[in-house]
Amino acid sequence: xxxxxxxxxxxxxxxxxxxxxxxxxxxxxxxxxxxxxxxxxxxxxxxxxxxxxxxxxxxxxxxxxxxxxxxxxxxxxxxxxxxxxxxxxxxxxxxxxxxxxxxxxxxxxxxxxxxxxxxxxxxxxxxxxxxxxxxxxxxxxxxxxxxxxxxxxxxxxxxxxxxxxxxxxxxxxxxxxxxxxxxxxxxxxxxxxxxxxxxxxxxxxxxxxxxxxxxxxxxxxxxxxxxxxxxxxxxxxxxxxxxxxxxxxxxxxxxxxx
Amino acid sequence: xxxxxxxxxxxxxxxxxxxxxxxxxxxxxxxxxxxxxxxxxxxxxxxxxxxxxxxxxxxxxxxxxxxxxxxxxxxxxxxxxxxxxxxxxxxxxxxxxxxxxxxxxxxxxxxxxxxxxxxxxxxxxxxxxxxxxxxxxxxxxxxxxxxxxxxxxxxxxxxxxxxxxxxxxxxxxxxxxxxxxxxxxxxxxxxxxxxxxxxxxxxxxxxxxxxxxxxxxxxxxxxxxxxxxxxxxxxxxxxxxxxxxxxxxxxxxxxxxxxxxxxxxxxxxxxxxxxxxxxxxxxxxxxxxxxxxxxxxxxxxxxxxxxxxxxxxxxxxxxxxxxxxxxxxxxxxxxxxxxxxxxxxxxxxxxxxxxxxxx
Numbered sequence: 001x002x003x004x005x006x007x008x009x010x011x012x013x014x015x016x017x018x019x020x021x022x023x024x025x026x027x028x029x030x031x032x033x034x035x036x037x038x039x040x041x042x043x044x045x046x047x048x049x050x051x052x053x054x055x056x057x058x059x060x061x062x063x064x065x066x067x068x069x070x071x072x073x074x075x076x077x078x079x080x081x082x083x084x085x086x087x088x089x090x091x092x093x094x095x096x097x098x099x100x101x102x103x104x105x106x107x108x109x110x111x112x113x114x115x116x117x118x119x120x121x122x123x124x125x126x127x128x129x130x131x132x133x134x135x136x137x138x139x140x141x142x143x144x145x146x147x148x149x150x151x152x153x154x155x156x157x158x159x160x161x162x163x164x165x166x167x168x169x170x171x172x173x174x175x176x177x178x179x180x181x182x183x184x185x186x187x188x189x190x191x192x193x194x195x196x197x198x199x200x201x202x203x204x205x206x207x208x209x210x211x212x213x214x215x216x217x218x219x220x221x222x223x224x225x226x227x228x229x230x231x232x233x234x235x236x237x238x239x240x241x242x243x244x245x246x247x248x249x250x251x252x253x254x255x256x257x258x
Numbered sequence: 259x260x261x262x263x264x265x266x267x268x269x270x271x272x273x274x275x276x277x278x279x280x281x282x283x284x285x286x287x288x289x290x291x292x293x294x295x296x297x298x299x300x301x302x303x304x305x306x307x308x309x310x311x312x313x314x315x316x317x318x319x320x321x322x323x324x325x326x327x328x329x330x331x332x333x334x335x336x337x338x339x340x341x342x343x344x345x346x347x348x349x350x351x352x353x354x355x356x357x358x359x360x361x362x363x364x365x366x367x368x369x370x371x372x373x374x375x376x377x378x379x380x381x382x383x384x385x386x387x388x389x390x391x392x393x394x395x396x397x398x399x400x401x402x403x404x405x406x407x408x409x410x411x412x413x414x415x416x417x418x419x420x421x422x423x424x425x426x427x428x429x430x431x432x433x434x435x436x437x438x439x440x441x442x443x444x445x446x447x448x449x450x451x452x453x454x455x456x457x458x459x460x461x462x463x464x465x466x467x468x469x470x471x472x473x474x475x476x477x478x479x480x481x482x483x484x485x486x487x488x489x490x491x492x493x494x495x496x497x498x499x500x501x502x503x504x505x506x507x508x509x510x511x512x513x514x515x516x517x518x519x520x521x522x523x524x525x526x527x528x529x530x531x532x533x534x535x536x537x538x539x540x541x542x543x544x545x546x547x548x549x550x551x552x553x554x555x556x557x558x559x560x561x562x563x564x565x566x567x568x569x570x571x572x573x574x575x576x577x578x579x580x581x582x583x584x585x586x587x588x589x590x591x592x593x594x595x596x597x598x599x600x601x602x603x604x605x606x607x608x609x610x611x612x613x614x615x616x617x
Binding site: 051056058082083084086088089093095096108113114158161165 | 431497499501502503504505506509521522
């Protein structure tokens with residue numbers, strides 16, 4: 001449960017274009033780390049390198065090391081499928097499987113991995129939906145299609161689906177950007193609860209959100225369009241927002257650019 | 259109370275946009291129908307007055323009259339922009355009617371001439387011992403032949419086509435995928451007689467006797483590219499986010515394709531396969547070359563000559579007798595019904611399997 005992530009010298013490419021350059025950072029277990037920065041600076045790309053989803057994109061390629069506790073995710077004999085079972089992900093747009101019911105959506109991870117026993121499945125689904133604060137809203141219609149829920153409910157369904165496989169780390173790529181303030185609040189509360197069990201990394205464009213939910217904040221930036229994105233600094237969230245050590249961070253947070 | 263409120267309401271403001279009101283005089287809703295009737299009357303009137311024999315000429319005059327009347331009337335009563343809009347709408351309608359006329363004419367002719375001899379006896383008897391000039395006989399042997407040949411072709415072509423499409427969309431990149439796409443495109447254009455000749459050349463080399471299976475193989479060649487193309491399009495419609503969602507749960511790629519991508523697209527894939535079946539069910543040329551045709555019931559597709567519905571129609575029509583031509587029309591009706599039922603089944607499956615959005 002809840003592992004430490006240790007990134008060193010990580011660069012990611014799309015074909016020959018370098019999207020992020022030489023990033024090193026440490027993410028502590030049972031904490032929330034927020035990534036902020038202007039669009040196109042490689043936050044999402046970096047997030048996707050943490051569970052080897054980057055290489056799913058055609059032309060995607062990674063150099064460097066990501067240690068999960070002491071195991072390098074990019075080691076020679078590492079199976080990306082196994083990595084993704086350990087490092088779960090929630091996407092920007094809610095994406096429940098349209099052919100499946102609410103129950104099947106949450107059970108999908110276990111069932112599609114063929115590790116599901118029927119008796120356990122119902123328990124896992126209930127536990128995960130409770131964990132995602134969705135159980136009370138859907139317990140009477142578990143057999144209805146997941147795409148019939150509202151946007152905020154769908155996103156919490158996706159979180160339930162991600163935590164049902166019991167990952168060690170949960171990556172969230174702008175999980176609230178398509179949601180209204182009330183649903184956003186529900187997800188933010190949920191993140192606060194989930195960090196007791198998981199290591200959480202969240203990409204967000206909403207700086208108040210980063211300030212509210214995260215323990216540590218990393219600021220990314222790029223020198224110019226077409227240049228690779230870089231990690232400018234990572235520090236405790238209070239320090240980043242109150243007294244950042246780099247001028248660019250302060251400019252970005254106070255709205256002077258970006 | 260509400261009366262008082264209405265009376266106290268301020269008078270409408272005078273039009274402020276340069277004296278022009280936003281509303282304008284308009285034609286009633288039934289105007290297009292009126293123009294159409296008028297056009298037909300003009301067409302019929304001119305045609306009759308000028309003593310034109312050809313009804314096609316009457317129709318052309320009616321169409322032109324319809325377009326002119328609707329354009330002129332609208333530009334006089336409404337304005338130039340509305341008139342252009344009306345003209346475009348009218349042209350669309352005329353084209354639609356022109357497209358539908360042959361379809362209905364074909365259906366009507368087939369049904370009206372086909373029902374004459376179409377009955378239980380016709381569907382359950384073969385042509386064994388029936389001379390082409392005599393009434394009687396039936397289509398049973400041809401129906402069996404079509405079902406078996408098309409069935410075998412479907413069983414062979416669907417998995418091949420499906421897997422090719424999965425390769426092209428999910429795995430293929432580089433030269434091999436481009437080559438496969440190119441050859442699928444080429445195969446789409448193969449005339450059925452060429453597919454038949456291809457199998458025939460193999461048959462002549464190995465000295466195989468004719469059988470339904472050989473026809474099926476030729477039909478398979480015709481069916482594969484259609485299945486590949488339609489499945490490919492359907493798989494491309496599956497949002498990438500679903501694949502990523504599944505991969506991010508630690509599901510291997512092959513299971514993602516099997517359990518997430520294919521179920522999401524299954525409705526469209528089914529429709530595509532059914533359309534491919536409908537296409538090959540009407541093929542005659544390979545059957546003539548490879549299955550030879552027969553008047554007897556042969557329910558074994560692996561040995562001996564068989565018949566099929568299109569071949570039966572061709573054979574009966576060529577015989578040229580009154581009774582045989584009646585049988586040809588009835589068989590045509592059976593073939594159309596066969597394809598129609600397949601299409602309805604496909605639509606049913608597509609609707610039943612389609613991703614549900616209900617709240």
